Amino acid sequence: MDKLLIQGGHRLSGDIDISGAKNAALPILCAGLLTADSVQLSNVPRLQDVATMLKLLRQMGLQVEQDGEHVTLNGSAIDKLEAPYEMVKTMRASILVLGPLLTRFGEARVSLPGGCAIGSRPVDQHIKGLQAMGAEITIEAGYIHAKAKRLKGARIVTDMITVTGTENLLMAAVLADGETILENAAREPEVTDLANLLVAMGAQIAGIGTDRLVIQGVERLHGASHAVIPDRIETATFLCAVAAAGGDVTLHKARTDTLDVAFDKLREAGAILTSADDWIRVQMSSRPKAVSFRTTEYPGFPTDMQAQFMAMNCIAEGSSRVIETIFENRFMHVQEMNRLGAAITIEGHTAIVDGVDKLVGAPVMATDLRASASLVIAALAAEGETLIDRIYHLDRGYDRMEVKLSAVGAHIQRVK
Numbered sequence: 059m060d061k062l063l064i065q066g067g068h069r070l071s072g073d074i075d076i077s078g079a080k081n082a083a084l085p086i087l088c089a090g091l092l093t094a095d096s097v098q099l100s101n102v103p104r105l106q107d108v109a110t111m112l113k114l115l116r117q118m119g120l121q122v123e124q125d126g127e128h129v130t131l132n133g134s135a136i137d138k139l140e141a142p143y144e145m146v147k148t149m150r151a152s153i154l155v156l157g158p159l160l161t162r163f164g165e166a167r168v169s170l171p172g173g174c175a176i177g178s179r180p181v182d183q184h185i186k187g188l189q190a191m192g193a194e195i196t197i198e199a200g201y202i203h204a205k206a207k208r209l210k211g212a213r214i215v216t217d218m219i220t221v222t223g224t225e226n227l228l229m230a231a232v233l234a235d236g237e238t239i240l241e242n243a244a245r246e247p248e249v250t251d252l253a254n255l256l257v258a259m260g261a262q263i264a265g266i267g268t269d270r271l272v273i274q275g276v277e278r279l280h281g282a283s284h285a286v287i288p289d290r291i292e293t294a295t296f297l298c299a300v301a302a303a304g305g306d307v308t309l310h311k312a313r314t315d316t317l318d319v320a321f322d323k324l325r326e327a328g329a330i331l332t333s334a335d336d337w338i339r340v341q342m343s344s345r346p347k348a349v350s351f352r353t354t355e356y357p358g359f360p361t362d363m364q365a366q367f368m369a370m371n372c373i374a375e376g377s378s379r380v381i382e383t384i385f386e387n388r389f390m391h392v393q394e395m396n397r398l399g400a401a402i403t404i405e406g407h408t409a410i411v412d413g414v415d416k417l418v419g420a421p422v423m424a425t426d427l428r429a430s431a432s433l434v435i436a437a438l439a440a441e442g443e444t445l446i447d448r449i450y451h452l453d454r455g456y457d458r459m460e461v462k463l464s465a466v467g468a469h470i471q472r473v474k
């Protein structure tokens with residue numbers, strides 16, 4: 059099993075290219091199931107989750123041609139309408155095949171994802187929405203079995219804001235009969251990216267980027283070309299790394315208009331940020347100041363950046379309060395950070411971080427994707443050597459992170 063060995067205490071300096079967004083690429087790949095024509099994608103990140111999704115889609119009969127960050131999909135020969143447990147258990151986003159398969163082929167069988175390290179993560183809202191559109195759904199032997207001759211447009215109000223729930227229902231609605239209104243829709247930029255691709259494929263969607271999506275179903279979709287948006291979470295992760303370890307780094311091929319809250323918090327921490335539309339430079343020459351925040355849905359502070367900002371807070375001047383409101387168990391990194399000398403206590407959904415003068419390297423274990431990234435940041439800021447185990451979590455969602463960090467002067471290597 060691969061591990062990362064990091065020698066901390068080195069300032070970061072240079073340039074990094076940001077990859078395409080994992081959380082946009084995954085639903086967008088599933089949109090390839092919605093048409094018999096070819097969908098040409100660029101800026102697809104090279105991630106384990108993308109490889110897993112492509113494997114799943116190939117098993118269904120989707121033809122896939124991949125050349126680096128370019129992927130062409132053709133859905134003219136889909137013959138298996140199933141996502142088996144073996145695939146879904148390694149990647150929850152597999153649930154995103156449910157809406158497209160059901161709406162185009164009238165049937166789908168998808169394993170229930172089950173819980174994961176960060177929380178129980180049910181998919182009841184996906185099911186409720188599809189039922190409202192007329193799907194007959196049974197859950198048996200751990201599988202969701204959905205059937206509908208043709209889905210019918212409906213007004214759906216989800217109980218809470220759900221990102222993949224919105225994406226699944228959006229993809230179902232584009233080929234449904236009549237009008238679907240998704241109230242309380244997620245406004246994450248990744249949902250918008252998917253919606254933009256669907257429109258390019260001939261879908262009729264109004265309200266893109268708002269919490270009310272109005273979809274007029276069409277008979278069929280056609281092919282399209284689309285570039286996946288840059289990964290805002292990867293961008294913020296590198297910004298935090300520089301804020302924690304110090305340095306001067308410019309991130310290219312980024313998108314700066316979706317990171318307002320993260321930028322505000324980094325400035326509050328003392329980082330100097332300069333940016334244009336597609337690049338951002340971060341300079342940090344002092345110890346960061348502690349910043350408190352509360353995770354919420356977009357455009358609020360993203361839960362997917364909570365752990366990385368907490369890593370910066372560990373060595374900050376002052377104390378901070380970090381409140382996690384999206385997932386019930388997303389503080390798995392705290393114990394590991396404390397092993398590096400951090401002083402964090404947890405009270406319910408709040409972590410209280412008392413900044414310490416220094417962290418000291420130690421062997422630690424990654425528990426989930428963003429926890430892994432936060433341990434990399436803590437290790438870069440720590441004195442001495444840190445060995446991070448179970449980095450398969452990191453590989454799910456970061457495109458060659460150690461290569462990108464090495465290029466800006468980090469002492470980081472992948473070891474077996």
Ligand SMILES: CC(=O)N[C@H]1[C@@H](OP(=O)(O)OP(=O)(O)OC[C@H]2O[C@@H](n3ccc(=O)[nH]c3=O)[C@H](O)[C@@H]2O)O[C@H](CO)[C@@H](O)[C@@H]1O
Nearest residue numbers: 081151179180181182183184219220221222223362384385
């Ligand atoms: C592949 C992908 O895009 N993953 C992102 C997506 O996950 P994901 O789409 O799984 O997260 P959701 O937005 O659905 O979850 C938000 C909250 O709603 C709850 N919920 C959700 C659906 C449902 O049917 N019932 C229910 O109770 C969840 O347990 C959670 O507490 O959004 C999360 C929140 O921004 C991010 O952390 C993930 O990185």
Ligand SMILES: C=C(OP(=O)(O)O)C(=O)O
Nearest residue numbers: 081150151362427428455
């Ligand atoms: C939680 C995440 O992803 P997923 O929903 O794929 O588990 C994430 O990207 O931080």
